Structures are given as C-alpha cells and as structure tokens.
Amino acid sequence: MxxxxxxxxxxxxxxxxxxxxxxxxxxxxxxxxxxxxxxxxxxxxxxxxxxxxxxxxxxxxxxxxxxxxxxxxxxxxxxxxxxxxxxxxxxxxxxxxxxxxxxxxxxxxxxxESETPPFPVEEGVNTKDELRLKYRYLDLRRPNLQRNIILRSQVATGIRKFLTEEEFLEIETPVLTKSTPEGARDYLVPSRVHPGTFYALPQSPQLFKQLLMCSGFDRYFQIVKCFRDEDLRADRQPEFTQVDMELSFVDVDDVIDLTERLIANVFLESIGVEVQLPMTRMTYKEAMERFGSDKPDTRFGMELKDLTDAVKDCEFKAFTDIPGDGSVRGINAVGQGGTSRKKIDALVEYAKGFGAKGLPYLIINEDGSYKSSFSKFMTQEEMEAIAAAMEGKPGDLILISADSNKVVFDVLGNLRLEIARSLELLDKDQYNFLWVTEFPLLEWSPEQDRFTAMHHPFTMPMEEDLPLIDTNPGAIRAKAYDIVLNGTELGGGSVRIYQNDVQEKMFNLLGFSQEEAYDRFGFLLNAFKYGVPPHAGLALGFDRMMMLMTKEDSIRDVIAFPKVKDASCLLTAAPGAVEEKQLAELCLKIDKSEKEGQQ
Incomplete structure (x- = not known):
C-alpha cells in the first residue's frame, strides 16, 4: 500500500x-x-x-x-x-x-509505485515520436523536455515583465468569435443556443486588438492561443501560441525598435545570448533576389546571382525561352565540384519538387576547364561569362534555374537550404536576426481570379505607392514587416489602414462589395466611424521562438501536449466521435456515407 x-x-x-x-x-x-x-x-x-x-x-x-x-x-x-x-x-x-x-x-x-515504463525516462533516449506522444506524461519527465518547458515559462514571464514596463496592458480577447474566412481555414464551433450557426476559434486576435486601439488602450499585448485548420509542418501546430501586440500613434520604426529591444532582453535574460542591435533590414525584393526566400537564412552564403544577361544570346533554349516575368539565376556551391553524379541527380529531383523542369549545372574543374550539362549549346566565352557572374573558382559547382521568377526563387531558395543542411552549415549556436520589409500588398490568386491580401485586408500601403491603386495595384508595397531568425519567420506585422477612403479602395481591390465588407468586418468598420488612431502591431510566434532558443528541430519539443501531423492528439485520442444526443442538441447530423468514403 x-x-x-x-x-x-x-x-x-x-x-x-x-x-x-x-x-x-x-x-x-x-x-x-x-x-x-x-x-x-x-x-x-x-x-x-x-x-x-x-x-x-x-x-x-x-x-x-x-x-x-x-x-x-x-x-x-x-x-x-x-x-x-x-x-x-x-x-x-x-x-x-x-x-x-x-x-x-x-x-x-x-x-x-510504477509499472515498467514503455521507454526509458532519460535524456537522449531514441524512442519513436508516436510512442513518446502517446505517453507524453512520461516523455515530459525527461530532463531535456523539462528544461524546455521551464525555459518557456521563464521567457513568457520575461516578456510580460518587459512589456509591462513599456506601459503595455495585457488584455484578453474572445476565443469564440465570428468566422471571417480569408486565408487558412477556421476551426468552427456549433452553437446550441443559436441552432445552425457557428463560432470560429481565432486565427489571430487581429480585429479585436484593432478595436482596442479604437477604445483608447494605446498599448495592448497578449500571450494568446490561436487556431488554424491547416496542414502541419515542423514549425506548425493546429493550436499555437503567439505574443500579440498592438500600438497606437506609431509607425514602422517604432514597432521594429520595440520588438528588437524585447527580443534582445529576453534572449539575454533567458539564455545568455547577446543580440546585436539594430538588426539587419532587407526589403522583400532584395531578400527574394539574393536568397530566393522572404525568410532568408543568412548563416551561410550561396546567394542567388542573375545570369539572364550573361546567357541572353546563347543557343540553349532552356535559358532563352523563359516567361516574360522570368529570369536565369544560379547558386554557387563553393568547393563542391567533386559532387558525385548520383548526388547531383538527387538535387535535380529535389528541384523538380519545387517546379523545376530540370537543373542545369556547371562544374569548374581544378584545371579551370568546365564540365556541364549544357556545354554543347554554349561558346567558351559564354561559359566563362557564367563562371564570372557566379564568382566561380576551380572546384565549384554552379546550379542554375531558368523559368518564371516564382519558380526560380522557389527552386534555388530551397536548393541552397538543402545543400547547407547536407554540408552542416546551419550552426544552431548562431542567431541571425533579420527584418524583411516592404512586402507586396497584394498577390494574384488564379483560383479566385482576383487579388488577395498578402498580409490581411487592413494593411496600410506605403504612402508613395498609393497612386498605383488605380493603375498598377500588383506593384503596391505594404507597410508590413517580418522578423526572421535563421530562416524561420519568427513573427510579422504591419501598419494598419485607418482612413476610410483607403480602406474602401482596398476592399475594392480584393473584390469585396461594400455589403460584403460590412458582412465580414462590419463591427470593425463601424468602430472606425468614431475616431480611430493611426496604429500598428506585430505577433511573434512563441512556439517557434522557443524551438530556436532551445535548438530543437520541432515545436513539438517545446509544447507540453502537442498534436501530430494529422492534427490529432495521440495521448487523448482527440478528435473523437460524440454521442448522438450531443449532435441532436446542436442540430447536427453526420453524413455517414461521406464519412465512410473518407476511410
């Protein structure tokens, strides 16, 4: 006993x-x-x-x-x-x-007393994730996970202390709210009291924090749970935590300065890492052209170089028959000219996964001669021009993509990361912070045959681009900013629209009639009629930040009870079926034929 x-x-x-x-x-x-x-x-x-x-x-x-x-x-x-x-x-x-x-x-x-555990409760144990998560309460006893969860608590405390000293107010916003489908899917909650209607779990407190600015609480923050019904990756969960902020009477530099000081304080106090301020800033255009990504990892080089002019007169059709919005670009894997053909073929297949039709390559031999998949179509001068443009030296491997810029950036941006992983260039002890600014305000959706907001419909255009609303809306830049750490988007935000005329034009660009806009966002638009201050905000992905601070590869190792890739919980077996009585109270009925078809 x-x-x-x-x-x-x-x-x-x-x-x-x-x-x-x-x-x-x-x-x-x-x-x-x-x-x-x-x-x-x-x-x-x-x-x-x-x-x-x-x-x-x-x-x-x-x-x-x-x-x-x-x-x-x-x-x-x-x-x-x-x-x-x-x-x-x-x-x-x-x-x-x-x-x-x-x-x-x-x-x-x-x-x-205890039964024999299904796996050793010790650090570094090699146990399948499925077993660990099924017995998560045992997994959480392991010292490394306990350190992660303890550090998470300490960081949250540090954030609250810093923001409170900066005169922010911690204010809770609703969890049951209205669905405003735009982007990722909502989790819906049926209402028993109002049959046939649904609440949505918030993807972000966005609209409520803007309402708080209208209410005169000029500095708000919240460490808040958010929900998105989307496919999972290593740095995503269906329910996640973000550090949410909104400020009145500020512009881009004010939000960036505050966020930099917050991060520097938390990193120093929690893990003893001194973050150099100010952090580097880079426009979206520069990030894409240099790294092929809007969240570039700058811990290593291998930057993209534009070869379009160098090959414009060559006879290699793959380089000359490119779309009007396309280009020819390459990356230089320095010192990797000895890569085997088998590994190069694997890189070709990897590139095809991101839309490449092929992957032309050029090896500069130690004697300065060239070995290439396209040399028979090129003159010696053209090969030398490519090598010069890529700053190639004997022993280097140059990989090239020629297509629309979207494909080229996607292919080369992912290739440089894949090569860096294989060469172990990603130092987890190095913390490279970067701001990416001046994102496009809009992106074209072929499926919807209209523009969609890259950030959200309340993002302010850059003032100098306002005349483009009527002439070239796709070229408008947003007063939006993302903070990136080691190739991971740590958070993002924007200055918000607060003028009615600009907001109406934004809705028009997005294809919303005034009636549709008020149906979706009426409570916010009505609030804007009664005096709204200029305001801006940002949200930091708390789970992602903890993953990087603890040098883990997945956010599951910094969350006490995470979900797996299909958004299920192996510990509790959620989601699960409910009794017919509960469904009846909610005026719901399961279509069993549809359910069986999915099995």
Missing amino acids: AETMSGMTRSHRCTEVSNENTGETVTLMGWVQKRRNLGSLIFIDLRDRSGIIQLIFDENETDKDGFAKAETLRSEFVIAVAGTVRMREGNVNSGMATGDIEVVVKELRILS
Missing part, C-alpha cells in the same frame, strides 16, 4: 541541495531514476524537475524498514526521503550539478 506524506514536508528540490548543506538533514521527494544494489549499500538517483541527486541507503544508518523498502524500489517509483547531506568520498561526478554530494537516507516512504 502506498504511504502518505503526513508529517513530512519537502525542504529542497534535488539540485537546491549543495555542499553548503553538508551535515544538514533534508527532506526530498521525487522519482527514482536509477537503482544500484551493492548489498549493504543501495544507491538511488532521485529526480525532480530541478535535476538529480544521489541517495545512499546504508544498512548501518538507514532504519531497518527503510532499507528493506529501498530493496523494492524500481524506476519511476515516487518516494519521499529524509536524510543527512555529506560530501562524496572519492567518486565525484562532475557531470551532475550535485555530483560532489550525496544524501544518506534515514527514512524512506514509497508514495507511489
């Missing part, structure tokens, strides 16, 4: 005990990590969230009942012990925070 704690009070967590406590009696509680039985001596590694400490059960010093119980201990038993701290005798473990001390146990209570 399990014992109780009655009369015992924990005096320390495991690693709060140090050599300064030598000779003192301490009371510790936690989980058995490991047991070693040497007959008259039993050694136990006791673990709690702070770490591990070694316990000794000595036949001559531990009470008889306690020593007998110590012989029954197994991994993950929960115990309470009282004992005396002493220095270790010649077996100091420099790899442990408490490696120079041990606790000689006088009294032991077994508070809870």
Whole structure:
C-alpha cells in the first residue's frame, strides 16, 4: 500500500541541495531514476524537475524498514526521503550539478509505485515520436523536455515583465468569435443556443486588438492561443501560441525598435545570448533576389546571382525561352565540384519538387576547364561569362534555374537550404536576426481570379505607392514587416489602414462589395466611424521562438501536449466521435456515407 506524506514536508528540490548543506538533514521527494544494489549499500538517483541527486541507503544508518523498502524500489517509483547531506568520498561526478554530494537516507516512504515504463525516462533516449506522444506524461519527465518547458515559462514571464514596463496592458480577447474566412481555414464551433450557426476559434486576435486601439488602450499585448485548420509542418501546430501586440500613434520604426529591444532582453535574460542591435533590414525584393526566400537564412552564403544577361544570346533554349516575368539565376556551391553524379541527380529531383523542369549545372574543374550539362549549346566565352557572374573558382559547382521568377526563387531558395543542411552549415549556436520589409500588398490568386491580401485586408500601403491603386495595384508595397531568425519567420506585422477612403479602395481591390465588407468586418468598420488612431502591431510566434532558443528541430519539443501531423492528439485520442444526443442538441447530423468514403 502506498504511504502518505503526513508529517513530512519537502525542504529542497534535488539540485537546491549543495555542499553548503553538508551535515544538514533534508527532506526530498521525487522519482527514482536509477537503482544500484551493492548489498549493504543501495544507491538511488532521485529526480525532480530541478535535476538529480544521489541517495545512499546504508544498512548501518538507514532504519531497518527503510532499507528493506529501498530493496523494492524500481524506476519511476515516487518516494519521499529524509536524510543527512555529506560530501562524496572519492567518486565525484562532475557531470551532475550535485555530483560532489550525496544524501544518506534515514527514512524512506514509497508514495507511489510504477509499472515498467514503455521507454526509458532519460535524456537522449531514441524512442519513436508516436510512442513518446502517446505517453507524453512520461516523455515530459525527461530532463531535456523539462528544461524546455521551464525555459518557456521563464521567457513568457520575461516578456510580460518587459512589456509591462513599456506601459503595455495585457488584455484578453474572445476565443469564440465570428468566422471571417480569408486565408487558412477556421476551426468552427456549433452553437446550441443559436441552432445552425457557428463560432470560429481565432486565427489571430487581429480585429479585436484593432478595436482596442479604437477604445483608447494605446498599448495592448497578449500571450494568446490561436487556431488554424491547416496542414502541419515542423514549425506548425493546429493550436499555437503567439505574443500579440498592438500600438497606437506609431509607425514602422517604432514597432521594429520595440520588438528588437524585447527580443534582445529576453534572449539575454533567458539564455545568455547577446543580440546585436539594430538588426539587419532587407526589403522583400532584395531578400527574394539574393536568397530566393522572404525568410532568408543568412548563416551561410550561396546567394542567388542573375545570369539572364550573361546567357541572353546563347543557343540553349532552356535559358532563352523563359516567361516574360522570368529570369536565369544560379547558386554557387563553393568547393563542391567533386559532387558525385548520383548526388547531383538527387538535387535535380529535389528541384523538380519545387517546379523545376530540370537543373542545369556547371562544374569548374581544378584545371579551370568546365564540365556541364549544357556545354554543347554554349561558346567558351559564354561559359566563362557564367563562371564570372557566379564568382566561380576551380572546384565549384554552379546550379542554375531558368523559368518564371516564382519558380526560380522557389527552386534555388530551397536548393541552397538543402545543400547547407547536407554540408552542416546551419550552426544552431548562431542567431541571425533579420527584418524583411516592404512586402507586396497584394498577390494574384488564379483560383479566385482576383487579388488577395498578402498580409490581411487592413494593411496600410506605403504612402508613395498609393497612386498605383488605380493603375498598377500588383506593384503596391505594404507597410508590413517580418522578423526572421535563421530562416524561420519568427513573427510579422504591419501598419494598419485607418482612413476610410483607403480602406474602401482596398476592399475594392480584393473584390469585396461594400455589403460584403460590412458582412465580414462590419463591427470593425463601424468602430472606425468614431475616431480611430493611426496604429500598428506585430505577433511573434512563441512556439517557434522557443524551438530556436532551445535548438530543437520541432515545436513539438517545446509544447507540453502537442498534436501530430494529422492534427490529432495521440495521448487523448482527440478528435473523437460524440454521442448522438450531443449532435441532436446542436442540430447536427453526420453524413455517414461521406464519412465512410473518407476511410
């Protein structure tokens, strides 16, 4: 039978005990990590969230009942012990925070026994993700995950402290709100009280934080849960957390300055990393042309170079028969001229996954001669022009894409990352922050045959581009900004539209009639009739930031109870079926034929 704690009070967590406590009696509680039985001596590694400490059960010093119980201990038993701290005798473990001390146990209570865990509860264990997530409560006992979750809490506390000192107010916004489908899918919640109608879980508090600016709360923030019913990747979850901010009477530089100081403060206080300010800024146009991405990883080079002029008169049709909005560009994998044909073929197939029809390549041999997949169509001068434009040297491998700019950027932007991964150029100890600014305001959707907002319908155009609304809307730049860390979009925001005439033109560009605009966003547009301040905001992806701060490869390792790729929870088996009675109350009925067809 399990014992109780009655009369015992924990005096320390495991690693709060140090050599300064030598000779003192301490009371510790936690989980058995490991047991070693040497007959008259039993050694136990006791673990709690702070770490591990070694316990000794000595036949001559531990009470008889306690020593007998110590012989029954197994991994993950929960115990309470009282004992005396002493220095270790010649077996100091420099790899442990408490490696120079041990606790000689006088009294032991077994508070809870454990079955044999389905996997070892220890750091670095090689267990399938599916098993780890099914038994997440065991997985979370592992020291590395505990450190991640503890750091997450510390960072959240640091953010709140910083923003509070900057005179922000933490204000909660609704979780049950109205669906405004534009972009990713909403999670819908049926209403029992209003049959046939639905709430939506928020993809962002966007409209409410703008309403708060209308309400006079000129600095708002919230560490908030958001929801998107979209396909998952390593840095996405159906429910995620963001640090959400909105400020009145500010412009782009004000938001960027505040965000930089917030991040610098949090990184220094939480993980001891000094972030250099001001951070680099780069326009969207420059980012795409240099890196093929609007979230460039600048920890390594391999930048894109424009070869269009160098090959414009060649006889290689792949270089000359390109769309009017296209170009010929390349990347130089320095020193990789010795790459095997098999690996080059693998890169070709990888490029095809991003729309490439092929992947012309050029190897500069050590003697300065060229080996190429297209050399028979080129003169020596044209080959030299390519090499010169790519700053190629003997031993280099040049990879080229020729197509629409969209395809070229997608292909080469992803290729440079793939090559960097294979060459282990991505240093997780390096933190390269970057602002990308001046995004296009709009992007054309062939499916919808209209422009859509790249950010959202309330993003302010750059003032100098306002005349283009009537003549060339696709060329309008937005007062939008993303903060990027090591090739991951850490967050983004924009200055908002607050003038009615500009907002009406924006809705017209997006194909919304006045009636449709008011149907979707009427509560915000009505609020704007009563005096709205200029305002701007930003949201940081908290899970992504924690993933990068902890040097993990997936945000699942910084979230206590994450979902898997199909948005299900292996621990609770959610989502699940509900009783017919519940469906009836909601005036819902499952189409079983449709359900069976999906199985």
